[in-house]
Amino acid sequence: MKVGIIGANGYSGAELIRILKQHPEVELSFLGSHSTSGTLITEQYPHLEGISECRLEEMNVDDILGRADLFFFATPSGVAKNHVHRFVDEEIPCIDLSGDHRLKDSRLYDKWYKYSSAPTSVLQKSTYGLPELFREDIKNATLIANPGCYPTATLIGLAPLLKNNLVHLNSIIIDGKSGVTGAGRKASMGTHYCEVNENVKAYKLGNHQHIPEMEQVIQTYTHSDATITFTPHLVPMSRGIMCTIYCDLAQSLSTKDALELYHEFYRKEYFVRIRQENQWPATKEVYSSNYCDLGIAVDERTNRITIVSVIDNVMKGASGQAVQNMNIINGWNEQTGLKITPVYP
Numbered sequence: 127m128k129v130g131i132i133g134a135n136g137y138s139g140a141e142l143i144r145i146l147k148q149h150p151e152v153e154l155s156f157l158g159s160h161s162t163s164g165t166l167i168t169e170q171y172p173h174l175e176g177i178s179e180c181r182l183e184e185m186n187v188d189d190i191l192g193r194a195d196l197f198f199f200a201t202p203s204g205v206a207k208n209h210v211h212r213f214v215d216e217e218i219p220c221i222d223l224s225g226d227h228r229l230k231d232s233r234l235y236d237k238w239y240k241y242s243s244a245p246t247s248v249l250q251k252s253t254y255g256l257p258e259l260f261r262e263d264i265k266n267a268t269l270i271a272n273p274g275c276y277p278t279a280t281l282i283g284l285a286p287l288l289k290n291n292l293v294h295l296n297s298i299i300i301d302g303k304s305g306v307t308g309a310g311r312k313a314s315m316g317t318h319y320c321e322v323n324e325n326v327k328a329y330k331l332g333n334h335q336h337i338p339e340m341e342q343v344i345q346t347y348t349h350s351d352a353t354i355t356f357t358p359h360l361v362p363m364s365r366g367i368m369c370t371i372y373c374d375l376a377q378s379l380s381t382k383d384a385l386e387l388y389h390e391f392y393r394k395e396y397f398v399r400i401r402q403e404n405q406w407p408a409t410k411e412v413y414s415s416n417y418c419d420l421g422i423a424v425d426e427r428t429n430r431i432t433i434v435s436v437i438d439n440v441m442k443g444a445s446g447q448a449v450q451n452m453n454i455i456n457g458w459n460e461q462t463g464l465k466i467t468p469v470y471p
């Protein structure tokens with residue numbers, strides 16, 4: 127199958143190339159870029175020398191519609207929303223890695239992303255691409271809204287509790303930490319070396335765009351409203367996200383009970399791994415892989431549960447999950463191209 131990547135010279139675009147070059151079912155037929163069109167991908171990413179000889183091309187929708195059977199949008203929020211309707215009209219599957227098609231209520235997008243949203247008719251056709259929670263919906267989708275990186279780690283961490291009504295929904299607090307690739311390849315004041323090295327900083331307190339996304343999924347999943355607290359932090363590493371999630375339990379539960387519940391819930395999920403009691407996952411343990419690793423502890427003194435959830439933001443948080451979605455849409459084994467052992471140390 128022919129696959130195109132729009133935004134191929136960004137970090138998640140390059141990660142898609144890394145995965146797809148060893149995916150047996152696909153061939154890369156279009157790599158799109160605006161600022162570097164005309165150059166070879168190896169001029170932007172020398173590590174792809176001998177692996178991909180493709181040339182980056184300008185994205186003109188009329189010219190590229192017939193160039194692939196499926197397109198990934200690896201572009202910043204605010205881009206895909208202007209183009210995806212053309213692909214939807216032609217029934218060409220799209221997987222959007224940005225936030226443009228995640229929020230079903232267009233007013234929420236306008237408020238949190240500060241742009242006008244995609245057309246409502248297109249939003250209605252989008253499916254939230256978190257396979258571990260919504261696999262059946264994804265099977266029949268043609269437009270996938272690939273989840274945000276923090277929501278991926280958080281929602282996989284919370285799902286067993288939500289499904290079993292075990293937490294007070296308004297008590298959920300998420301402390302997120304991200305490596306700097308989460309902010310994309312383009313340099314900025316907040317992400318250059320001197321700002322990030324030997325430093326940890328909180329950002330976007332109370333106004334991060336992933337707050338309504340997580341609340342929307344919790345609502346869909348539990349049929350109850352939730353108002354959550356989420357504080358992201360930037361930490362001095364390239365890849366990795368850790369979300370430490372705290373919530374009040376709605377009934378008494380031991381750590382052993384909670385671990386049994388998580389093991390049962392994720393019994394068939396290849397990409398979710400659960401640590402034993404008193405062991406906590408670290409970001410390096412999922413580095414460059416599509417795993418989400420979880421550690422659970424109940425504090426019986428406070429009747430609160432803590433979940434530690436780690437992913438590689440560029441893989442399970444973006445491109446790996448996007449390929450997982452592509453596999454599901456096409457009826458291929460979900461792990462195709464994604465059985466990658468984490469790089470350690």
Ligand SMILES: NC(=O)C1=CN([C@@H]2O[C@H](COP(=O)(O)OP(=O)(O)OC[C@H]3O[C@@H](n4cnc5c(N)ncnc54)[C@H](OP(=O)(O)O)[C@@H]3O)[C@@H](O)[C@H]2O)C=CC1
Nearest residue numbers: 133135136137138160161200201202203224308310311444
């Ligand atoms: N990095 C991560 O960990 C995660 C990223 N995401 C999402 O994935 C998307 C891509 O992220 P990332 O790869 O990090 O971003 P980068 O900034 O590294 O890359 C962005 C890409 O989009 C292209 N682009 C920018 N503006 C436009 C435009 N107006 N029209 C067409 N192309 C454009 C850029 O090309 P050019 O330079 O040629 O303009 C570049 O190829 C974002 O929406 C991000 O939020 C989601 C989860 C995690």
Ligand SMILES: CC(=O)N[C@@H](CCC(=O)OP(=O)(O)O)C(=O)O
Nearest residue numbers: 203223224225274275304308309
């Ligand atoms: C470190 C860092 O800056 N991370 C980004 C995550 C990018 C992302 O996933 O945002 P979208 O919802 O636009 O896809 C952020 O916190 O905004």
